[in-house]
Amino acid sequence: MTEPVYTRSESGAGPAPRPDAAPPEAAEPRAVQPGAASQPPAPSQSLRSALAGVRAEVGKSVVGQDSAVTSLLIALLCQGHVLLEGVPGVAKTLLVRSLAAALSLDTKRVQFTPDLMPGDVTGSLVYDAGTARFSFREGPVFTNLMLADEINRTPPKTQASLLEAMEERQVSVDGTPRMLPDPFVVIATQNPVEYEGTYPLPEAQLDRFLLKLVLPLPERDEEVEVLARHAAGFDPRDLRGAGLEPVADADVLARARAEVSQVQVSREVLGYAVDVCRATRYSPSLSLGVSPRGATALLRTSRAWAWLSGRSFVTPDDVKALAHPTLRHRVQLRAEAELEGVTAEGVLDTVLASVPVPR
Ligand SMILES: Nc1ncnc2c1ncn2[C@@H]1O[C@H](COP(=O)(O)OP(=O)(O)OP(=O)(O)O)[C@@H](O)[C@H]1O
Ligand SMILES: [Mg+2]
Numbered sequence: 001m002t003e004p005v006y007t008r009s010e011s012g013a014g015p016a017p018r019p020d021a022a023p024p025e026a027a028e029p030r031a032v033q034p035g036a037a038s039q040p041p042a043p044s045q046s047l048r049s050a051l052a053g054v055r056a057e058v059g060k061s062v063v064g065q066d067s068a069v070t071s072l073l074i075a076l077l078c079q080g081h082v083l084l085e086g087v088p089g090v091a092k093t094l095l096v097r098s099l100a101a102a103l104s105l106d107t108k109r110v111q112f113t114p115d116l117m118p119g120d121v122t123g124s125l126v127y128d129a130g131t132a133r134f135s136f137r138e139g140p141v142f143t144n145l146m147l148a149d150e151i152n153r154t155p156p157k158t159q160a161s162l163l164e165a166m167e168e169r170q171v172s173v174d175g176t177p178r179m180l181p182d183p184f185v186v187i188a189t190q191n192p193v194e195y196e197g198t199y200p201l202p203e204a205q206l207d208r209f210l211l212k213l214v215l216p217l218p219e220r221d222e223e224v225e226v227l228a229r230h231a232a233g234f235d236p237r238d239l240r241g242a243g244l245e246p247v248a249d250a251d252v253l254a255r256a257r258a259e260v261s262q263v264q265v266s267r268e269v270l271g272y273a274v275d276v277c278r279a280t281r282y283s284p285s286l287s288l289g290v291s292p293r294g295a296t297a298l299l300r301t302s303r304a305w306a307w308l309s310g311r312s313f314v315t316p317d318d319v320k321a322l323a324h325p326t327l328r329h330r331v332q333l334r335a336e337a338e339l340e341g342v343t344a345e346g347v348l349d350t351v352l353a354s355v356p357v358p359r
Contacts, residue, residue: 057102080210118161285337
């Protein structure tokens with residue numbers, strides 16, 4: 001058994017690590033704060049502590065990857081789907097399995113293989129000899145938290161069946177629509193697309209994912225800690241044995257989500273989020289900029305991050321902090337730019353540096 005080393009956020013004082021970019025600053029520019037009279041109630045401490053507890057549970061198995069853990073919480077608060085990318089062996093699967101173990105939600109995991117059929121994901125009609133009728137057998141997509149592991153190893157037809165279910169939150173088989181449970185969140189993992197034997201997800205459908213997270217390789221001291229835990233007997237297949245327990249449920253998430261929806265956004269900050277998205281449309285390096293749907297996604301994720309940070313209003317720094325994970329998969333590089341080594345991250349950095357911030 002290993003000891004949890006997660007020390008930064010158990011206090012419930014909010015997520016210490018940044019989601020992906022600069023953390024929100026303490027200084028709050030006046031222009032972006034709502035007036036005192038309209039101030040909504042502050043995020044409730046007990047709900048934020050419950051979510052900090054989820055982080056602490058995940059930390060019992062996963063070393064580091066703090067920004068990914070925070071971002072997964074943001075996705076749960078937004079009921080949005082996540083694409084998790086990283087080279088093999090950086091704990092993508094372990095991270096999502098740990099998150100599932102820390103929540104009392106129905107979870108299912110599907111390993112996407114080259115021979116997986118759409119019906120293996122959504123469910124299919126099966127013949128019941130007893131009643132001499134066809135009845136629908138639910139596929140693994142009928143769950144609260146679905147881990148779609150290595151989604152880009154399955155051919156497009158099966159990918160499409162999941163992407164449709166994600167978008168519509170229902171499955172239609174034989175003309176009958178069937179609603180998926182609430183909440184329904186898909187966390188899909190994929191290896192970087194240039195790997196052999198992979199089918200890249202259709203770019204036009206990538207924006208069904210609220211966030212795209214890129215898991216980095218660990219720092220040296222983190223990697224030493226991973227090994228230390230293994231040396232002490234940590235077994236990644238036995239998360240219960242590592243002490244992970246469910247510490248939050250659908251009710252906590254629903255109440256937190258209700259508070260997130262009360263988080264205020266001033267007209268100036270809305271304008272800032274829109275300006276950031278619009279600037280991507282004029283970037284000479286991009287053939288496709290962020291759509292208005294992407295702009296609404298940025299609003300949702302910024303709000304959830306403001307709430308997690310203990311604030312009842314969104315600042316431009318919240319928008320900045322969530323811009324990379326929310327927008328990186330919603331832009332398309334021009335071939336020439338790609339050849340010159342330009343990346344989506346680089347373009348977003350340029351955009352964030354050039355768009356005036358409301359004060
Ligand atoms: N940050 C980390 N914290 C704890 N364990 C880690 C970490 N990174 C790697 N490991 C170890 O490496 C193992 C491999 O992780 P996992 O199977 O989750 O990787 P993956 O990213 O899903 O790989 P693949 O792309 O091959 O599916 C884990 O079971 C764990 O033992
Ligand atoms: Mg994996």
